[in-house]
Amino acid sequence: MSEKNSRRSFLRQGFGIAALSGLAATSASALSLQNPGRDAGEMRYVGDKNKHLVMVMDLRKCIGCQACTAACKVENKVPTSQYRTFVLETEIGEFPDVRKGFLPQLCNHCDNPSCVSVCPTGATFKRKDGVVVVDNTICWGCGYCLSACPYDKRYFNTKTKTADKCNFCVQRVDQGLLPACVETCVGGARVFGDMNDKTSEVYHLLHTFSTTVLKPEQGNKPQVFYIGLDNKINELLNSTQSLDDMVKKHDGIHAEWSKTLIKEM
Amino acid sequence: MNTLISSITPNIPWGIDVPNYFWFTGSSAAAFIISSFAHVFGMERYKPIAGFSLLMAFVLLVAAPLNLIDDLKQPGRVLNFFMYGWENFGTSPMKWGVILLMAYPVLIFFEAIYIYRPYFVKKMATLSGVSHTFYGLLTLGRMGMSQEDFDKDHRVGKLLGIIGIPLALCVHGYTGYILGVVHANALWHTPLMPILFLASAMVSGTGFLIVIIPIFQKFFTSMGSVNHDTMVDLAKLLALFIVIDLVIRFLWLTFAMPFNGEEKYLVYAFFELNFHEVLYVEYLLCLIIPMIVGFSALRNNFIVLYCAGILSVVGVWLFRWNTVIGGQSIPKSAPGFLHYSPDIFSQSSIVSIFSNWGILIALVCFILVIFPWDEEMVESYSKRVNHGK
């Protein structure tokens, strides 16, 4: 039965292509400026227009435990070797003046997301509450958004074979819960909430501390804000080698894309 | 000293199919422009190869998009592209690029059937049955062989050529545009990118004709030999296009490195990493040497010129590779350049590329069997000789 159905839908798709390429009349309602979910105004596609969801990372509190990384993988069934969020671990300075530096990273849910504007299928878009999401039933896997994100925060999900990334756990947030990473953060470094709500913790933090964002020069207007971001970590991004990769190289682990080490600066 | 202890290896979207695709569309645009030298601008010296170049432009462009489909992670969802996301039409070059990509081969096809119509009519007389009907269709029902009819063919062909020139420039220009708009990528992000792509496309397209025309002239026409004048003309063109390409690259690299802002550090690091390959192979071997051949008496030596043609074709392919793959190797959120080696099998792999070239060769054969390009070529040469006398 299901085989029959899939054959039928395959045929239907085939006819669809024929209809288009043959310039036959395609009903105007089949074409969409956005995508069917958004057109139908489904809650998970549009979100709450009165909210403006953001995250604040208080780096003074991050201990680099990667609990967020793990919680995210479990909550979102992220495939092996892929990550929606992770914490970069660095060593800053030289003995005896040395310390660890951590940089938790995730999609910045940019206010001006360069990943969204280039998407040719309308599969990725920004909800009214600011969350940037991907509809993995629409995405055709062209990868333009992966190239366009200045933060490398998108990947091709090996299970769905579509673009994927952090979605602020909207499946939880829409139910009134917190994102998995925030819920699990042992140091309380990750704070999530609605900027439009003046009683929220994010509102309080953003107005009482100096915050910064990653790569502001890209003009994306990220909505993940950092307290205590050390510029040395920013500089590091462009320069040094990763011990992780050295180990991978040593162990002969090669993927289609792997890292090349460059000279230290 | 700051050291990274751990991070992840980011995911990189575009594989070997993409530089190959860019090479195909670029060479197609160049072949079209060269055919338009005769069809639109009336430059007689390019007349004998104009029809052939037009057909090459067509097959290159029919084969090109297959690369794109192969690079998609969900190729079965092609329809979604046409159904959804039209609000991004203005901001996604991929969106309008694909529309151009579909319009352009249709236009070349019609130009070709107008130009070859008299030959189809002649051919029909010698055929019967299905082949007769087939060529009848290609003539679009116009059987007249009067001067008036020829003038009409010429007029329509020229008109389509005139429309085709900006279209050809856009079809390839948009591929540069796709990269140029990505401000996240230090190597790509320059308004020069579309022009740079066009300039190098003219080099690869001319090189491609230098490689392919002799084969067909020698083995598949009644001339039985390669026309020396045509080769010399192409050599001169090649050299000229290389000069233009080098000038634009000079502008690009100077603005991207010494006179750039923050991005320059990454671009410097990138070229440092690939210094020898870029300088000695891409520039010296594949651009400067063919340019010297094109400008000097060396171009009269067929073997030398033929090798220069091959080098320029390979050089531009490498440039596409270094730009597309190289650009993606630049780190964005974790230190260390990425390294890519294509799979042998699978999507966007070495085998895909060979298959695509195989399809190109099959299409070349197919289209050259259908179109009486050889008759037209020989006739144009003989007309030229008569004019000369």
Ligand code: SF4
């Ligand atoms: S961080 Fe990247 S993926 Fe996330 S919204 Fe910004 S541009 Fe898009």
Ligand code: SF4
């Ligand atoms: S990979 Fe998917 S979400 Fe990304 S640009 Fe392409 S179609 Fe859009």
